[in-house]
Amino acid sequence: MPTSTDYTLAELMCIATAREMPPKGVAMLGMGLPVIAGVLAKLLHTPEITLCTEVGVFDWKPADDIPRAPVGIHDLIFNSGSAMVSDMVDALGALLMGGGTDVGLLGAAQVDRFGNLNTLVIGAYKNVERRLGGTGGNTEIACLAPRVISLIPQEFRRFVDRVDFNTSPGYIDGPGARTQAGLTSQGPNLVVSTMGVLGFDTPDGGETGTCEMTLESTFPGLEPDTVQAQCGWPLRISNGVKEIEPPTTDEVALLRRLDPYQFYLRPDRY
Amino acid sequence: MPTSTDYTLAELMCIATAREMPPKGVAMLGMGLPVIAGVLAKLLHTPEITLCTEVGVFDWKPADDIPRAPVGIHDLIFNSGSAMVSDMVDALGALLMGGGTDVGLLGAAQVDRFGNLNTLVIGAYKNVERRLGGTGGNTEIACLAPRVISLIPQEFRRFVDRVDFNTSPGYIDGPGARTQAGLTSQGPNLVVSTMGVLGFDTPDGGETGTCEMTLESTFPGLEPDTVQAQCGWPLRISNGVKEIEPPTTDEVALLRRLDPYQFYLRPDRY
Amino acid sequence: MAVAGSSSRLPRVPERKLLSAPEAINRFVSDGDTVYAGYTSVCMGLTYEIVRQRKRHLEIVGGSVGIQATVLALSGCIDRVRAGYIAGALRPGIISEMMDSGELKYEDYSNQAIALMLMAGALGIPFIPTRSFLGSDYLDPANEGHPGGYLGNNKWAQLDSPFDGQKTLLLPALTPDVTILPAQRADEFGNVQLWGHMGDAKWAFWAGKKVVVAVEEIVPNEAIRNDPGRTVVPGFMVSAVVHMPYSAHPSSMAGYYDTDYAFQRQAFDGISRSSEAFAAFADEWIYGCPDRETYVRHYVETFGQDALQQIRADTGPDAGQGIRYTYSNELRFP
């Protein structure tokens, strides 16, 4: 498969995420990049993955010649090709909270060493520095999906030791914290950034291990130090850290075809 | 309007109930005779009444030449002519418990002086004398509809001082009891029997008055004493007790046309 | 490092969902299971298969349980029932005797309660409040510990709302081990479409840990995806689909056939009166007709083709005019 050198790091973040999708099972796609990453996976790698979104979309099957990845989780195009469309109580209640989801894909403004996400405020909640849009369905997907893949651009201000506000629990503050809070255990979770793929030290779903984010692989040509430089805490590095395969021309071409309006990926970012 | 002398008391119970239907508003029809009484009212007296049933039927509009009253609350015929069909959470939850129902029509094995109904057991629950089918949706309609019309054959064993098991609260044990139990007040409620029409002494929905059943009118040719003889407690009799109008030939004819299979009214009963 | 496998409570069988009735029941109904088997429309075809496979110690749950519960009780398949209405107990007979003797344990709820409990089970919340039952004798402490009961303090609990003090009754979530239902149609992937008033069926589909559905028609996947708003549960939540026309007979299926009252009265009404009467019924209609095709053939031989014709649901308008889910192929972007 011919590889490409014509790509942005944000594009590679989506491509790497698509490669990490489970081969089958039910995926709940969160707002933003999760949608295009999920569709890329479905068309290229994991045709049996089941794509769902919180507005009431169940098992959307894109046509091979689909003109675009859905623009947002509520694009009308989801109505054509889904096995079921209904509402949010069905999607975030019966499907997600009912236990039928296998993996959630999320974005966020911040992530921390335990994989907690922040979608609400920069600064303290009682003394807001910068208000964000809010969590939408991010909180329930983080609380209730048995595993989570997050897409977060690798920036120092985003990879913080402790999120300013934990809207969406990862491993909270270490082993056992999820079950103590009343959540089910979770994992293996991933963060895919614009520089690498990061797992968590969770041998059994967050009950043991350090539960800390761990660099598993870097993007082509990037060293772990480069990732560390964009991370606000001393990052655990896997012993066998490696480089991911560069993107193929097919991956890049399809990703760009799925984003005809540059809604998801603008060439000037990352 | 020509009147008829060719009728059974059970038929007149349905006819009298149909006459007592409110001119408009939402009626939840319980199992059994409520269905045919409600349809009779809709076709003959109260075309603006909205007929609903608990299985997910909303605003069923029978055609003028409808071949039958629905046989049961779940007859497929309800799917043709309803403004909406869905499910029981919508009907007994969103519509009934949500406060959208104006009147419930019920049947029961027993009724007592405070209008409580019993659909579950004859004898004590811990020492069952005779088991009945159970309450179905009777309990919630009695608890949650702002008023109730019950159709109960006038028999000594059915009109009891205190129901063996109060499955479906009327005024429970007197004024204020409903609100104290956490229910909304209710009324004016009615019991239509095979001998007369009985209201309750509830000047303001069960907060004051005796809340006792009160004979308001008798069927043609019947004296209050005859009703009292089939009632297990000293019945309150309204000062102005009168006879109801005898059934018209139209009422009897339509009722019989609506029951082509004698599912509701067998000539050999009452 | 790919995220693989599944920790979900659902037994996923994406490979092949179209099974025969014996396969589906053998694989997805186990002794001791809590079974939801319909309310307004019941799947007699699969119920008979449960009887033929002699499943034991089942619990049956549902808003109102009718002929399916009667047959399962008389066959010795169930020993517990959790429902709002037990049609078999309406008249004195074997079912009432089983309830009196303790052979058939029971917990009385209501139709609304069971529907809400199934919804809570589907939603993955441990309980849901209702304002029904307040003021009734169901909540009278004197009735606690009645001899038929088996849930004890797990039946329900009272709580005043922390927000406004409103009295409520908390109903525990109900997640049947297996939901067995008929529907109009499905595809081979288990996507089920059901229409018409449906009682508590939707939430039973979603609450069941395993789901077996019998359908009048198997349709192509495209037919489902062309009208996804008719889908009541997506295939990935369904364990098995059985193609079984007339699976609900003598109950009804909108658009296909209406209730067969004549058969209900002739064949069913007497079965609770004596074990001999039930044995005769079972020999003829359950064991004597090992699959639904044989059952329908025997029905036609016994009552004539006219009988089948008469219950056909052939009256009523066509639906769905003018419904389009269309989108814009080329969006308007700056």
Add this chain to the structure above:
Amino acid sequence: MAVAGSSSRLPRVPERKLLSAPEAINRFVSDGDTVYAGYTSVCMGLTYEIVRQRKRHLEIVGGSVGIQATVLALSGCIDRVRAGYIAGALRPGIISEMMDSGELKYEDYSNQAIALMLMAGALGIPFIPTRSFLGSDYLDPANEGHPGGYLGNNKWAQLDSPFDGQKTLLLPALTPDVTILPAQRADEFGNVQLWGHMGDAKWAFWAGKKVVVAVEEIVPNEAIRNDPGRTVVPGFMVSAVVHMPYSAHPSSMAGYYDTDYAFQRQAFDGISRSSEAFAAFADEWIYGCPDRETYVRHYVETFGQDALQQIRADTGPDAGQGIRYTYSNELRFP
């Protein structure tokens, strides 16, 4: 002695439900009301009428609130927002400033929470549990009493399940004073049919004490009754129907038109940056177009007929083949 009148919480207007937008908003939106005004599809046409009628001190609620909330905030119509996502706060600007200054109070929930709260409101239960939020900073006592808040202890409450000890968060029921939504079609009696993925719309329809719906098409009552499974809320729960094609523009309506991103970016993106920018927008599109016909005409004059053509939802299959709700005209009785 007939049972008459109505004690229901709903303002019944059975006489005439087809109103103009000014009539409907004037009659059913009052200062101080809690307003649900859409999530995935929002009714901009009626939102603009609220602005023109200068309603004040409204609270807006919804899962994710987008351009409708932005316009209402910038117009000074709302002073409180209860939502899972506030699109207007995403980028720094007037909305963020209003939230910082206390001019716009806010209570942060999530999309699931709002959907469940609307459902609880519709069902008439005072609260509903969720297992979301556990372990998050939303429940950190240190965040109680934040300056934007206005619900205090009525925001939510924690409770361990009395059945299994599972930790839950109890969410209070949400019953908007008025729900304002677009839909594909309705009849003159207010029976609303809506299809496609619908976010929290269904429960908002049922939870609203008053309901105003704007539809693309008014259809005969028979069209509704021929396909009652498409109905999302029956007419007797609806206060007013407004016939208003393109009421959701620049958001979308399945089967009619898709999202108009070009318009959103050109006309909307800048409005939160300065009060002048918003005033220019409002003068042109809200006050300058006092009804939706004028709005559409002005749109076509500004962007051309091609723009309207481009957002037309014209791709996708026809739905609803083979759906019949038929019954048997003559039942089979013994």
